[in-house]
Amino acid sequence: GAGVSQTPSNKVTEKGKYVELRCDPISGHTALYWYRQSLGQGPEFLIYFQGTGAADDSGLPNDRFFAVRPEGSVSTLKIQRTERGDSAVYLCASSLRDSGANVLTFGAGSRLTVL
Amino acid sequence: AQSVAQPEDQVNVAEGNPLTVKCTYSVSGNPYLFWYVQYPNRGLQFLLKYITGDNLVKGSYGFEAEFNKSQTSFHLKKPSALVSDSALYFCAVRGPNTNAGKSTFGDGTTLTVKP
Numbered sequence: 642g643a644g645v646s647q648t649p650s651n652k653v654t655e656k657g658k659y660v661e662l663r664c665d666p667i668s669g670h671t672a673l674y675w676y677r678q679s680l681g682q683g684p685e686f687l688i689y690f691q692g693t694g695a696a697d698d699s700g701l702p703n704d705r706f707f708a709v710r711p712e713g714s715v716s717t718l719k720i721q722r723t724e725r726g727d728s729a730v731y732l733c734a735s736s737l738r739d740s741g742a743n744v745l746t747f748g749a750g751s752r753l754t755v756l
Numbered sequence: 757a758q759s760v761a762q763p764e765d766q767v768n769v770a771e772g773n774p775l776t777v778k779c780t781y782s783v784s785g786n787p788y789l790f791w792y793v794q795y796p797n798r799g800l801q802f803l804l805k806y807i808t809g810d811n812l813v814k815g816s817y818g819f820e821a822e823f824n825k826s827q828t829s830f831h832l833k834k835p836s837a838l839v840s841d842s843a844l845y846f847c848a849v850r851g852p853n854t855n856a857g858k859s860t861f862g863d864g865t866t867l868t869v870k871p
Binding site: 672699 | 760788790792797798799800801802805807846848857858859860861862863864
């Protein structure tokens with residue numbers, strides 16, 4: 642596609658529920674990244690995929706968070722047993738490949754609110 | 757560890773005046789430095805980057821930034837501000853051996869340009 646697409650744009654859920662957030666990267670981009678942005682803060686790295694595999698998941702806060710990219714394109718971020726502290730905007734970005742100088746192209750984000 | 761500081765939460769300038777948004781960084785080795793802009797309800801957009809070479813880099817929409825190694829700074833500048841430049845600006849850094857996704861972002865500076 643023309644840009645990085647994220648759905649849903651807004652998600653309101655109750656504490657303890659399961660949530661899935663979807664990211665559709667730019668066609669041909671092999672590297673895909675998930676970030677979390679809390680109010681008043683910059684994006685914080687969660688996980689990075691090169692192709693189908695998670696090359697670095699060191700930013701995932703705990704084992705309630707999991708992400709997949711089964712066919713090397715669309716990715717889903719999954720959050721189990723949501724907590725109020727998970728409320729944030731979840732950003733997805735992609736790049737042609739992962740090299741140091743590469744620029745990230747971001748989606749508009751999925752705003753998650755946990756009541 | 758790498759870090760970014762954007763010392764000003766808010767910058768206010770009058771249209772037509774020059775603007776500066778400050779950024780200082782800490783990283784091991786030679787830095788890769790980036791500026792991104794975020795408009796309401798839209799994803800972060802790339803403005804410019806410094807990888808190597810000329811310390812003054814020019815980017816989109818008339819913005820430029822100067823890399824100063826001795827002061828570990830990468831301030832964003834524009835000679836004549838427009839009302840449409842009003843947005844949230846993020847500085848990001850990573851080291852040469854860090855994957856693109858693990859860029860560290862500052863907490864952002866809100867630029868308001870008044871007519």
